[in-house]
């Protein structure tokens with residue numbers, strides 16, 4: 001695909017940012033920082049603008065999306081913005097009956113469990129998500145040289161919500177389909193890979209400078225099952241967005257045993273949760289990839305001294321890496337003190353300034 005004007009403009013404007021340099025494994029002026037789930041959650045200014053507007057509806061309002069995406073950049077001085085949306089937005093956009101219940105998460109009215117159900121998963125066109133193109137156009141003007149990260153849910157994590165009908169701890173119906181009807185499973189993941197690829201391309205063409213594929217729940221799988229039943233679909237997504245000149249980040253929780261395979265799926269940057277130190281993660285991932293992570297989010301509930309000491313441990317483990325993007329090992333929690341996050345960004349910047 002030839003790049004759009006907005007894509008070229010935004011990519012050259014953000015090219016020399018610390019975040020994109022770290023993703024490309026080039027020397028950086030300081031270690032870049034951003035936080036998964038930095039938009040929304042604990043910010044009072046977020047709760048204020050969201051008042052009375054359901055989550056999925058707020059994702060379809062470009063002005064609101066722009067404001068919410070910018071809030072953590074203004075407040076915390078993070079090195080990148082992440083587009084305010086949700087992993088189920090493209091599924092809603094192709095007409096699935098689903099909602100995000102506060103305190104619960106995505107809930108699907110009619111779960112996908114049979115071959116006939118697959119027909120409800122049609123391809124996504126840019127028109128289905130015109131508000132994303134609009135919002136990113138507005139956003140990138142406001143962001144200037146700060147990169148915007150686009151994102152999507154990976155096929156496995158999306159499949160889990162669709163097959164279970166909602167959040168699940170053990171993913172039992174999902175795994176039952178994966179083990180019991182491998183062909184139906186492969187076809188489901190392949191369709192989801194197509195939808196996810198199309199959704200990421202919309203974001204890149206509108207001006208996103210990087211993309212992250214969230215496979216939040218894939219840590220529930222053994223490596224051999226991941227390789228056989230999930231990796232091909234995730235690799236299809238990474239292939240579809242290769243050659244656009246934007247770094248591709250791949251993240252999941254509890255994925256210590258899968259880090260090598262998640263890199264193999266095609267990522268340029270592998271996200272690591274807090275269970276594996278970054279030097280060990282680098283051995284598991286192998287050369288040629290940057291790492292992102294990995295402070296335990298729960299540390300933010302301790303004193304400033306503890307937060308800074310634990311952040312220094314992360315930086316020490318990252319010392320020999322070619323490229324490091326500082327992040328939490330999972331998302332910001334709603335009850336976190338926003339000031340603790342602001343102080344953490346300043347601390348990492350100070351400690352790593354050259």
Ligand code: CP3
Nearest residue numbers: 036037038039040055085086087102103104105214216331
């Ligand atoms: O990172 C950001 O700040 C950008 C926004 C973003 C949201 N969801 C907004 C949101 C991103 C990147 C996501 C991704 C997402 N959504 C993931 C992958 C990331 C991860 O944490 O592992 C997953 C698994 C989902 C599904 C989902 N949506 C969950 C589990 C929840 C939380 C339910 C709850 O209330 O506890 C949501 C809802 C959601 N997505 C909220 C926000 C700000 C809260 C909605 C609200 O406040 O009404």
